[in-house]
Amino acid sequence: MRVINVTLKNFRNYQEESFQPHQAINIITGSNAQGKTNLLESIYYTFRGRSFRAERDKDIIHWQNDTTTIRTGVLLNSRNVDIKWKIKENNKKLIINGIDTPRAELDHFGVVLFCPEDLYLVKGSPQERRKFLDNDVGSLNPGYSKTWRQYARVLTQRNTLLKEIRDKRTSQTQDMLEVWDEQLYRHGARVIYLRLQILKKLIPIARSIHHxxxxxxxxxxxxxxSSLALEPGLTEEQIYQIFFKTGQKMRPTEIQRCQTMLGPHRDDLSLSLNGIEARSFGSQGQQRTVTLSLKLSQLELWYREFGDYPILLLDDVLFELDHSRQSMLLDKINKVQTFITTSFTGGIENTIKGAGLLWQVNAGNLTAKEEL
Amino acid sequence: MLYYSGPVARLVDEFAKLPGIGAKTAQRLAFHILNSPPEAAQSLAKALVEVRQSIKRCSCCCNLTDEELCPICRDTTRNGKLLCIVEEPRDVIAMEKARGFRGYYHVLHGAISPMDGIGPENLTLKELLKRLQSDEIEEVILAANSDVEGETTALYLARLIKPLGIKVTRIAHGIPVGSDLEYADAMTLNKALEGRGEFG
Incomplete structure (x- = not known):
């Protein structure tokens, strides 16, 4: 997979910008606050339909305008795909090859992002690792995002009902809750099952890369x-049964607290090094390496599953790594189209001679500086 | 709204409240009415008022009608043993257009959704249970949508109706007729596989 060209209109500090990235490595350099990360953000948005740092779509629209468009030409399995996003404050539209398209179509396009915030994947709260499970791990199965959205919907509905039951605002409490429970267990078991299926393939790759x-x-x-007591190798139906049994017991507490206490939205991923928990005991460098291994394993698994490498976005992380890790990373990505932002190139131009382009960003203007 | 005089602005505002109509379309509709003969506006206004005054729910199936019983409920040639439950009146229209179903309908007027404050008590369940007790119905077909709310509603109805000794079925979900397998998403394909039938 490869990005052929990107055209931005009123995106963040870019009023009008168009560029043709190199098929291998693109290093985007410039001083602080010139718009380096904005470029990565636009590519990420193209494939995910949301930003990795803005809470609201309003934030990515140029401050003097009310609409932004991102248009990206992509080569996917020797097919040219024209992806266009038209984003307004409260609605956005995806147009692929000139036709309005549902967002699920994007599940076939791979993008892996590694940014400074990813360190929280190891040292942050379980919520950060669930984000990793849903956005990164989940993207390795095209059906995951839809399953997860349905589960999230059931969860919101059920929590609203729990609140109504506690405040005694509804008459048919018990029957109604049972029906939502059934939905919760069905969709929840499916989410957990899919996560486990992907992790079963991803973890061995991450282990060998880390090694x-x-x-x-x-x-x-x-x-x-898991918040449920699960053994390895369970089928979806078995997970459902366990969820059902444990869920029934938890109900009175759930009504009291108006919260759903069990399910994939409460689960976590434990990461440890040589048997010691990386979250509390790993050094900054070790935590960074764990993140790197996990990110690289995504590239690898995507390739094994779909026969093509996804796009890699490295936001300000390359020079946080030591020399050997840097070269390991650069070695891994020689088949992957990569976008790297940095304010300091540190002589890396020499390491990757002939395999990329150096770009210069200056206050929302992008220029190709030199062929590497 | 300084560009319009008062009545025009009010009309544009009213149009813009309709689903699928944005500010520009609303403006176009308003000027279309201003440019057409006065009778056209009269008859549109009359139609709007009449539809609100005369349309009510059918006393049997809760579909919208201007009479006590809707034409479908009055049709005695239909199969009284089959009852199809749908969420909205427009679902009845879709089913009728397909011409594949010759039983009767029941319109719920919504689906269970705590977020929107819609519980079973807001649906037409009282009317439904009354029908199920007195009529000759042998099979109830649940044709609520396949989203989370529709699925929950179907589940709830199944639990409600089954103890009455009536057969409960759910319409199948899967691959649209005439489409290619490769364009179906994973979840739809799995649903289609689950609901496969014997063939040949």
Whole structure:
């Protein structure tokens, strides 16, 4: 997969910008606050339909305008695809090859982002790792995002009902809750099952990459921690049964607290190095390496599943890595189209000679500086 | 709204409240009415007032009608053993256009959704239970939508109706007729596989 061209209109600080990225490595450099990350953001938005840092779509629209468009030409399995987003404050439209298209179509386009906030994946709260499970891991199964959205919908509906029951605003409490429970267990079991299926393939890859990066010094272990007591190798139906049984007991507490206490929205991913929990005991560098291994394993698994590498976005993280990790990363990505932002190139131009382009950003203007 | 005089602005505002109508279309509709003969506006206004005054719910199936019983409920040639439950009156129209169903309908007027404050008590369940007790109905077909709310409503109805000894079925979900497998999403394909039938 490859981005052929990007045209931005009123996107953040870009009023009108168009560029043709290099098919391998694109290093985007410039001083602070010139719009380096904005470029990565536009590419991420193209494939995910949302930003990785703005809470609201309003924030990505140029401050003097009310609409922004991102138009990206992509080469996917030797097919040219024209992806266009038209974004307003309260609505957005996806147009692929000139036709209005549902967002689920984007599930076939891969993008892997590695940004400074990803460190929280290891040291942050479980919520950060669930975000990783839903956005990163989930994207490796095209059916995941839809399943997750339905589960989230059931969850909101059920929590509203719990509140109504507690405040005694509804008459048919017990029957109604049972029906929503049934929905919760069905969709929840499906979400957990899909997560486990993907992790079963992803974790061994991450382990071997981590082994290589650390030259055998560290063993990475990753394990899905569920709010339900699950054993390995369960079928979706078995997970449903367990969810059903445990869920029934939790009900009185749930009504009291107006919260759904069990389910994939409460689960976590445990990450440890040589048997020691990376979250509390890992050094900053170790945590960064774990994140790197997880990100690289996504690239690899995507390739194994779909026969093509996704686009890689590295936002300000390359120079946080030490020399050997840097070269490991650059070695891994020689088949992947990559976008790297940095304010300081540190002589990397010499390492990747002949395999990329250096771009210069200056107050919302992008120029190709030199061929590497 | 400084560009319009008062009545025009009011008309544009009213049009813009309709579903699928934005500010520009509303303006176009308003000027269309201003440019057409006065009788056209009269008859549109009359139609609007009449539809609100005369249309009510059918006393049997709760579909919208201007009579006590809707034409479908009055049709005695239909199969009284089959009852199809749908969410909205427009679902009846869709089913009728397909011409594949010759039983009777029941319109719920919504689906269960705590977020929107819609519980079973807001649907036409009282009317439904009354029908199920007195009529000769042998099978109830649940044709609520396949979204989370529709699915929940169907589940709720199934639990309500089954104890009455009536057969309950759910319409199948899966691949649209005439479309290619490769364009179906994973969830639809799985649903279609679950609901497969014997063939040949």
């Amino acid at each position: 290589k990066i650390t030259e055998g010094a560290e063993e990475l272990q990753a394990k899905y921690l």
